[in-house]
Amino acid sequence: MSEPLLIDKSKKGRKAYCFPALDLPRGFEQALPELPSHLLRIKPARLPEVAELDVVRHFTKLSTLSFGVDNGPYPLGSCTMKYNPKLGEQIAQFPAFTTMHPLQDISTSQGCLSIMYNLLEDLSSITGMSWGSLQPCAGAHGEYVGLKMIRAYFLERGEVARNKVLVPISAHGTNPASAVMNGFDVVTVASNKEGLVDIEDLKSKLDGSVAALMLTNPNTLGLFEKDILEISASVHECGGLLYYDGANLNAIMGMATPGDMGFDVLHLNLHKTFSTPHGGGGPGSGPVMVNDTLRPFLPKPDIELTDGGYVYTWDRPLSIGKVSMFWGNFLVLLRAYVYILRMGSEGIKAAAAHAVLNANYLKSKLEKHFDVPYGGVCMHEFVISCENLKKEYGITAQDMAKGLIDEGYHPPTMYFPTLVSEALMFEPTESESIETLDAFADSLISLLERAKKDPAYLKGAPYSTPVGRLDEVRAIKEPDLHY
Amino acid sequence: MVYPYIPHTDEDRKRMLEAIGVGSIEELYASLTEDLLLSDSVPISHGRTEDEVLRMITAIAQRNSTGIPFLGCGCYDHLVPSTVQTLASLPSFVTAYTPYQAEMSQGLLQASYEFQSMICEITGMDVSNASLYDGANSAAEAATIMIGSKRKSKAVLVSGTLHPFTLQVLHTWALGTGNEIRVLEEKNGVTDLKSLHSALTDEVAGLIVQTPNRYGLLEDFSTVAEQLHEKGCLFAISSDILSLAIQKSPAEWGADIAIGDTQALGLPLAFGGPSCGYMAVTKALMRKIPGRIVGATVDGQGRRGYTLTLQAREQHIKREKASSNVCSNQALAALMTTIHLSSLGWSGMVEAAQQSYVKAHYLAYHLAQLPGMTLVWDVPFWCEFPLRFSDSKKMRKFLQELRNEGIFAGVRLSSLTRETKDELVLLVAVTEKRSREELELYLAAARRVMK
Structure with missing residues (x-):
């Protein structure tokens, strides 16, 4: 079932691609001096x-x-991991986009600029923010850029002592x-019994040294931070700013906005919320969006619409500068x-x-069989704990996950958030049907029954893959x- | 309205709500107080059908125009085998995420392992990661490694001949962190290495240079590695990866870190993104390199398999103690480079680099004969060269008239640096993809304008 490395199939003289012959005037190439030998590659x-x-069989395999x-x-x-519409793939192959050079004269790239400008407008509306930048290449990159703007904002105000991020x-983990990449000290805020931000703990840590609070809402337990207005008021009161990690925006887009919640800056993951494919780990895209407070600090160039069409504007003295090679992915x-x-x-709201409906439905089916430490209504995801399973039968979250592979599913996220021991975190997304969710829940429940009777079976999973569990230590x- | 991406029927919704024990979807949002729930839809347009979107995007696309590109500056129009797009479009590659579950992701993991292997082979380094965002961000990550590798250091030395955007990204990297970027000035189009020795103070953690540099010129780094290592500093070289088929590899110059873009190997221009950053390091830096790394190991039955490894460096394990915050990278773009290199082989890579060299010199040689434009410096170059115009009016006319003939003649350096000293400099890039006919078209138009 495995596939050898392509280099091991190599045979001298074979070719998978031929270049056209060089057709310059005879003699030119001969007369052209080689590069100085000390600059030439040796090996x-x-x-x-x-x-x-x-090549085709190798990569197809x-x-x-x-x-x-x-x-x-x-x-x-x-x-x-929602469905990635094929329409997007089709349009992304249009030569009118793929053959555009990033530095060609702006009069010849108005189509690209119009797409970026209009996307920024729509993202501003969806998030309730003023404007943004499309340069960040991934969610973590957006976080880095957002925090850099917060840094620049306090430097500009002379508040150099604000060195903590809560x-x-x-x-x-990216937060x-x-x-730290922006030179901040990280202070951890506790969670309360309900799995939400412990407001007393938060307030005890708010002082003149705090630059920002970073928050994911709904959080990684799939719970909406219902006291968000009190939280944002407290942070603002002490002079700090609020950063919104947009990883979980899919639960609330079209329903509520981070802007209304009091956030000053956020990043989006277009590869999550806006259905662009994950590509086996990237390329994603992580636009940053800001309110008026932070707008002057956005990366440059900005895009503006003038009477003469779309233009880049570079003259932005407070901007943090460029953050990627060209204009983004x-x-x-x-x-x-x-x-x-x-x-x-209407569609994004329906999504x-x-x-949220799918997550609650799946949870309602699983909570009869598994521990859900932070119960009640969830948003787009929820977390179960295999702690008791581990205690009684020696079966871990990882064992359950590996068992699911044999059933034809990609497992949920394992061992995160760390707040829940032996955690499995499920996010079914809106793409899955009731039949799929029923079948998935049935599989998981029958795996659980089998695990209780025959723990050794699950310990050996997966069985259907070309390799079993790998020796990570080695x-x-x-x-x-x-x- | 029915959405093809949402499979629920009225009946499904009813059954699901019953199972959950609520009367409506709105009830599921009860934790959002009324002042947070939007009363109206967000102010974006209504949904459209596939056909409506296609028509709309097709109309927008017509506001783009393409020409024969002699444009480079970090993004080049090379030949790409048809295998690349076809194979990189296979849905199991496109719609997967980071291969956390190794057993069901052996294909993606092996492709990354092959990518890392090729990057190590081409750069000559010991360890490559599975990609970074782009060359500019690879440079910023290299700066982070440098600062973390030398105690009490706080400055990274960079050459003034780095790509202007890379330099800008590095300045952003330093902003507000207490670290600084110190620029080693250029002389005659290349880094002034005479000033290196005196610049290497205790605070300096390393040097980042680029070849071919911002002008397309090839730099000579003889004795640089020795000088840096003597002072406990690291040496990073940024290169267009295709150039390494001809010029000395970073390892051959004695570098500790090799960085750059792989765009020249299989990626479309795509208005500049996605590109794909690469980074490869010496064995000594193996545990400091940022981003995903794939390693080979065995399973319980001794079968060879691939897995994400050395994760103790990464943010999802180490949080604030991680070597970087990288999570998503440019995996699919790295896959395109891997397929491209698999198709070309070393001989194909050398051929592409060699033909680019010859064709660029052909155009440069003939343009240099024309009045009103000169090659700026007499320094070896590969596939891109700087031309200086005698006056700006002539330069504008040149660009305009060639554009009218469907030729994108080059990139104005000042559009990247925004400096008046660069206003008369045009950077012209020529790849193996430019046919003889296209070269002659360029020359004929140039002769007409510059006579």
Whole structure:
């Protein structure tokens, strides 16, 4: 079932691609001096030499050893693995977009600029913010950029002592990492019994040294921070700003806005909420959106609509500067724009409503059999704990996850948030039907029954894959990172 | 309205709400107080059918115009085998996420392992990650590694010949962190390495340079690595990866970190993104490199398999102690580069680089004969070169008239640097994809305008 490395099929002299012959006037090439020898490469690189069909079969085989949303349900919590419409893929192949150079004269790229400008307008409306930047290439990149703007804002105001960023214990790992990259100290905020921000703990940590609170709402337990207005008022009162991690916006888009909740800056994950494909780990896109307070600090250039058409504006003295090579992951922006056009104002609201409906439906089926430590109505995702299962039968969250692979599902997110021991986090998204959710729940429940009777079976899962569980320790101790 | 992306029927909704024990979907939003719930729909347009969207986007696309691009500056129009787009469009690649579940993601993981292997082979380095956002961000990550590798350091030295946007991204990186970017000035179009020695103070953690540099010129880094290592500093070289088929690899210059874009290997221009950043390092830096890394290991039965590894560096494990915040990378773009390299092989890569070299020199040689424009410096270059015009009026006319003939003649350097000293400099890029006919068309038009 496995596939050898392509380099191991290599045979000297085979070719999978031919270049046209050089057709310059005879003699020019001969007369052209070579580069000075001290600049020339010494050692050739070892790359595959194979025929075109070898390449095609190799990568086709590798694709069959991969699993995406198109293959089956993918309830990976906090990643919003919803269906990626084929329309977006079709449009992203238009030569009128793929052959555009980022630095060609602006009079020849008005189509691209109009898409970016209109996307920014729509994202501003959806988030309740003033404007944004499309340059960040992923969610974590957006966080980095958002916090950089917060840094620049306080520097501009001379408030250099504001060096702390507050992050709830349930936050994504990228939040504290992004804060540290901007030179902030991270202070963790506790959660209360209900799984929400512990407001007393938060208030005790609010003082003149706080630059911002980073919050995901709904949070990673799938719960809406219902006291958000009190939270944002408290943070603002002490002079701090609020950062919204948009990873979970899919639960509330069209229903409520981070702007109304009091957030000053946020990032979106277009590859989650706006249905652009995840690509096996990227490219994503992580636009940052801001209110008027932070608008002057947005990355440059900005895009403006003038009488003469769309233009880039560079003269923005408070801007934090550029944050990526060109204008962002344009083909991802294009797909997100297509999704918004397709869904419209009612459609995005329907997406949120059905994502929440699906999560609650699946939870209602599973909570009869599994522990849901933070119960009640959830938003787009929920977390179960396998702690008791582990105590009684030695079955872990990972064992359950591996068992699901044999049933044809991508497992939920494991061991996150860390607040819940032996956590499995489910986000079914709006894309899945009631029949799929029923079948998924049945599979999980029968796995549970089997686990109780025959724990060894689940310990050995998965059985249907080309390899079983891999020796992670060996991978670290004896790193084999290239051929 | 029925949405094809949402499968629920009225009957489904009814059954689901009953099972949950609520009367309506609105009840599920009870934790949102009334002042938060929007009373109206958000002010964006109503939904459209597929056909309506296609027509609308087709109309917008007509406001773009394409020409024969002699444009580069970090994004190049090279030949790409048909295998690349076809295979990279396979849905199990496109619609998967980061391969956290190794057993069901062996294909993606193996493709990453092959990508890492090719990057190591081409750069000559020991360890590559599975991609970063782009070359500019790879440079920022290199700066982070440098600062983290030398105690009490707070400055990173960079060459003034870095791509202007890379330099800008590095300045953003430093903003508000207490770290600084110090620029080593250029002389005659290349880094002035004479000033390197005196610039290497205790606070300096390393040096980042680029070749081909912002002008397309090839730099000479003889003795640089020795000088840096003597002071406990790291050395990073940024390169257009295709250029490494001809010029010395970062490892051959003694670099610790190799960075850049793989756009020249299989990625479309795409208005500048997605590109794909690469980073490869020496073994000594293996546990400091940011981003995903795939390793080979075995399962319980001794079968070889691939998995994400060395994750103790990463944010989802280490949070505020992670080496970087990278989570999503540019996996699908890296896959395109892997398919591209698999199709070309080393001989194909050398051919593309060599033909680009010859064709660029052909155009440069003939343009340099014309009055009113000169090659700015007599320094070796590969596929891109700087031309200086004698006056700005002539330059504008040149660009306009060539555009009228469907030729995008080059990038004005000042559009990147916004500096008046660069206003008369045009950067012209020529790849193997430019046919003889296109070169002659360019030359004929140039002769007409510049006579």
